[in-house]
Amino acid sequence: MNSGTMTHPFLAGLRPALLTELAEHAIAMHYPDDYRIFSESDPANRFWLIEDGTVALDLHVPGRGAQVFETIGPGTVLGWSWLFPPYRWQFGAVARGPVQAIEFGAEAVRERCARDPEFGYAILSRIVPVLGDRLRTARLRLLDLWGRP
């Protein structure tokens, strides 16, 4: 993919040389409505930067089907199970309406991270805040704050 077309907020501030290296592992993807991008326990061999549209994260519950517990939208990252063993998706992901995203090959990015500390730090320093946001949101939702205004 041409690094010049990669303007996702996740990539903001990335040194041009690193952006070019990352772009080597990227392809533009368009998913139709209701397309299942990945399922729980599948190999986590890709991740995505969502440019447009909404993705629902879900979990299959016996007798209840796929239960959506969160939706994520433009400007964020889809998938982080690719970073750590066992490299399997912990949840599923389905497009809610058309989704435009940049897809990265996870294994190649992981290998690059392992070889080049600067590249690895640049990636992790962008992924970790995403994890922090998800954790913060989950904690706030656990508090069930809706009882009072």
Added chain:
Amino acid sequence: MNPAIPIPHRVVSRRADTADTVTVELAPIAEPLPVFRPGQFAMLTAYGIGEIPISVSGSHGNRPQHTIRAVGAVSRALHDSAPGDLVGVRGPFGTTWDTAAAAGHDVLVIAGGIGLAPLRPVVRRLLADRAVVGRLCVLAGARQPGELLYPDELRRWSRHGQVEVIVDRPSGDWAGHVGLVTTLVPGARVDPAVAVAYVCGPEPMMRFTARALIDRGVPAERIQMSLERNMRCGAGWCGHCQLGPLLVCRDGPVVAYPVAESLLTVPEL
């Protein structure tokens, strides 16, 4: 007019918004109170039961509208009042949303739960003079789809700007966003550098929303939020609603985020 004396009003309309929330319109029996402005609140009396503060969620001239969720004895009695019933009203009290600050700016209106009620007059006022503001984005969160306020109005507002709704606990047929309203801030189609934000909801939601707005690039001084404390007198006399140097009934409920920021994280307050 003595602000300590409830003025009798009659319920002239009552609309059920959700299973436990209604919007009532009140008309004065005799001398009207001053017109309630967006952001202000009334002390509503359910005669024989008690008095509570309720924000104004709309008005027709001297007829304020209040959206009331039944959570206690007084709010339950007010919720259950029917057209023709009497309700005591004191007010209007408190500061207003600074809607003039929106002129020439993009606008973000962010609500959690019943926090949409005090923001409804803001959106209505902005839409009444739509050309004055830039892009308009309304983000509304609720626990579950059935608890979402004013769904018809949200649909109408979406013809004039971006309206996004998110629920914490989706039901089976819910096809919208799922999660917290704070997660919608990055997708708001406004220019944060020139945006004005109005925020109301549970206090932690407002704190995290303000941080998300600042992360997005909205200047802190352009974030307004509506606080809630233990309002009693409504006029800054009794001190029950003190929040540090503020008497929220008088110096609030609407304050700029830089005023509230340091106060909201002090447990003793």
